[in-house]
Amino acid sequence: MPRSVRSNILITGASSGLGAGMAREFAARGRNLALCARRLDQLETLREELVAANPGIRVAIHSLDVTDHDAVFRTFRSFASGLGQIDRVVVNAGLGKGASLGTGRFAANRETAETNFVAALAQCEAAMELFREQNSGHLVVISSVAALRGARRAQTVYAATKAGLSTLAEGVRMDVVGTPIRVSAIHPGYIRTAINEKVAGVPFIVDAETGCRALARAIEREPATAYVPGWPWRLIAPLYRIAPAALLRKIV
Structure with a gap:
């Protein structure tokens, strides 16, 4: 049976970076968007851009700090009420x-853990409540190739949260097997955004437009899991899992 079009798509962290890039890609496909992030001014600017470039689509925006868990549930329900339904x-x-752990940066490490995993859990809970009521929907978690292995320095907690997020998605997927609800864990490789624009020597990095186009294509396929861009990460991922830690330490 052909997969139905996901007409109304909610994206968190949509004010910049990958979130804004995916919004542009889905808007170009004629989808209605529900966009949320902390920076409302940037969302307003993005909405103006998207509606001007894609007449006929609807773009709803809402300021949201995803670490305010109650606000996550309220915002998702508000979007669903406004658009009639959230499909993805x-x-x-x-x-x-x-x-690195033990270097006095616990506050920063905790903030990453709380945002990338606990807040993501709240988003998944809120999404799944909607999807279970509708008996349809597509939950997409943006993980990372960093989920494949542990990492050092600033990446230690980040990689751990992404591994947890990928496992969470797999568990949700197992829970809804045989239903019309789909769950995908998408693992981007290195995509150039404002967060990493000053980092030199990153292997296999692609520009934001290329990366977001690949993300949108992968999401549209609704796979259980995907590495993006497919080349070279589909080849690298299995090797990454078994590479000696001493080798990985030199490149990540």
Whole structure:
């Protein structure tokens, strides 16, 4: 049976970076959007851009700090009420703060853990409440290739949260097997955004437009899991899992 079009798509962390890039890609496909992030001014600017470039689509926006868990549930329900239904939720909001454990940066590491996993859990809960009521929907979590292995320095907690998020998505997927609800864990490789624009020597990095186009294509396929861009990450991922830690330490 052909997969139905996901007409109304909710994206968190949508004011910039991958979230804004995915919004542009889905808007170009004629989808209605529900966009939320902390920075309302940037969401307003993005909405104006999207509606001007894609007449006929609806773009709803809402200021949201995903660590305010009650607000996550209220915002998702508000979007669903305004658009009639939410067909896809992209759990994208996240942080990359942190440092090696034991170096006095617990606050930053905790903030990353709370945003990337606990807040993501709240988003998944809120999305799944809607989808179970509708008996349809597509939950997408934006994980990372960092989920494949542990990492050092600023990436230690980040990688751990992404591994947890990928496992969470797998558990939700197992829970709804045989229903019209789909669950995807998408693992981006290195995509150039404001967060990493000053970092040199990142392997296999692609520009934001290329990366977001690949993300949208992967999400539209609704796979259980995907590495993005497919080349070279579909090849690298299995090797990454078994590479000696000493080798990984030199490149991540």
